[in-house]
Amino acid sequence: MKQLLPVFLITLFLSSCLKQTIADAMLADSEAQVGVATMSYEVNGNTVTTSVKDPDSQSPTAYQLGCSKTLYYGTTIPIYSLDFLSTSGDMGFIFYSDSLSVGHYALNGSYGDTFVLNYYNTAEFVHDLSDSISFNITSYSHGHISGNFSGRLTPMITAGNPNNTYGAPGSVLITNGSFKNVPVFY
């Protein structure tokens, strides 16, 4: 029995080296099960990011990060609207499709002025002909989409529709954009 004591003590010591409490381990498991939706991008090199735990529990009509099927304003044309809210502002992108699927979706200046995002109270638009924003949906499974995006935008200096004033064309670069596990609401 005496010989077993060192073995027991070593076992006890090693088991105590687990790096988290039981509660922390259970919460980590719980988060892994409910999932986390994330979105991040850089605005002229400044990172914007957020994550939403249990994204499916968000309201389909008022969410922080999600994509919802709706009708284009004033029409009966179905679209999918990807929307994101962070501490620096909001972002939106419309997938003009009746049936969302994996693929490439892009807008450029030839479509007319299109709002893309708000970054610390400056609205950034697809405005100039050289502007564009493009999204790639790389996976769409179990009602969640993941992918990446990038763009070149123009800031709006003062709003005064129809005579809005814009800043330097194409001066806002959106890089390293990615989204993961974003729920699609119907």
Added chain:
Amino acid sequence: MRALKPTNTMLKGILASILFFIAVNAEAQLGVIKMVGPNTGQYSFGIGAYVKGIFPVSQAADLTLELGANLFFLNDGGTGDGTAVIPIKAGYRYSLNGTGMGFYVEPQVGYNIYGVTSENVDGYTKDLTFHGLVLAAGTGYLFMAGKTPLDLNLHYETVIAHGGSDNYVSLGLTFYLRFGKRDTDY
């Protein structure tokens, strides 16, 4: 007539009762405990109590069976948050001088019958229940205070579940509920 079928809980209770009845000695303790390890800084001192059946196997050694209850109080902004565990453990207590008194060591192994951590998660109190393997090692000093046998002891214990562990140290003074005679003169 339908026969009364004992449930698992009933069988466990009967077994525990038998074991405690055949114990030659029994003791009870009230002690101070402290959760230790990663992410336990918000835990204040807790309290622990146990009853223990003692089965002498030699002049120097006892087999022990212990049922405990430990409460740890958590200061995380929630109300009534903390951790509670109810372990049952079997152990081998060996007195170093071979008399059954004086300094001893006691490795233990067992099962956590019930454990719960209530903690503040995103502003809400969440209850996380668990069971798990229990390993413990203790040392102490058995002595007589007049005609009253006492046991001043220090224990280290870990509960392992869900890939994490709750580790704690306890310091306690044990009172004997019923005490059988050894050959030692006291």
